[in-house]
Structures are given as C-alpha cells and as structure tokens.
Amino acid sequence: MTNGTKFCPYCGERMDISARYCPKCGTHVQAYAPPPAQQYQPAPPPQPQYAWEGYRRESRPDAAIVLSIVAGVLILINGLLVAIGGAFLLVFFIPIGIPLVILGLVFGLAVLLGAIKLSQSPGDHITWGAIILVFSLLSIVIGGGFVVGMILGLIGGILALVWND
Ligand SMILES: [Zn+2]
Known part of the structure; x- marks a missing residue:
C-alpha cells in the first residue's frame, strides 16, 4: 500500500x-x-521532543565528576579519622571532637553530593561546581582529605564551573 x-x-x-x-x-x-x-x-x-534534554545528556563534565567523587571520599575518610582523633581529644584534652566530626561529614558529603548532582544534571554545573569548590576548600580545617582530596576537589570544582556544554 x-x-x-x-x-x-x-x-x-x-x-x-x-x-x-x-x-x-x-x-x-x-x-x-x-x-x-x-x-x-x-x-x-x-x-525531537526531548532534544534539549538529550543535548544536555550527551555530554557530561566527566573529569570534574570523577575528581570530585575521589575528593569527596578522601575528605570523608580524612574527616572520619580526624573525628576518631577528636574523640581522643574529647576524652583527654578539649571538646573539639564533635564539631570536627560534623564538619568532616558535612564537607565530605557536600562534595560527594555535588559530584553526584553534577552527573545527574550537568546543566547546573555552575551551582554544583561552586559547591564542590567551596566545600573542598573548607575541608582544609579537618585535614583537606589528606590535602590531596582538597586539591582534587578544587580542580574538579573549577572544571565543573568552566565546563562548556
Ligand atoms: Zn478515469
């Protein structure tokens, strides 16, 4: 026919x-x-109904995402170790353990969340890049994810910010 x-x-x-x-x-x-x-x-x-979405999903700031995930994990581990150290400090010296525990968790999880959100919605790379950058920088007060984590997070955050979709 x-x-x-x-x-x-x-x-x-x-x-x-x-x-x-x-x-x-x-x-x-x-x-x-x-x-x-x-x-x-x-x-x-x-x-092409979802052309805009498709376009956004075509490319992701992969390097920024990977670096930020590694940074977040390192900051989290460093934070937990500091917290354990802080627990000793709490017993033997001064009660700085609790805030350190909270800071370590907040900074590490914030960087991880930024990386995950960045992979989910690369279109908002400015927002998540800024979050990764800021919390990576702040993590220095609890050891900066053995410093390496903070540096990776700074690079990841900058890559996310300047990423051109
Ligand atoms: Zn005829």
Missing part, C-alpha cells in the same frame, strides 16, 4: 499520484484534486 496514489474523479480508477491522465478513462486528472479521504498526507517529521 503506497500513499502515492490518487483516484480518477470520473471513474474512480486508482493511479499514481504523478499521473496526468487516468489510465482507464483517459481523463486529464492533474487539474483535479484527489478525493479528500484519499489525500496524500505526508507524515510529520518526528519531533
């Missing part, structure tokens, strides 16, 4: 859409519009 057909308005003969004369009765058919019911309707071209 082809759509490229029309019908002779006189005898009803089916013919190719480009035919100028009815092959059956010889009527000059080009001037006549084909019957509406049989009108050739080209299918609309497929609409």
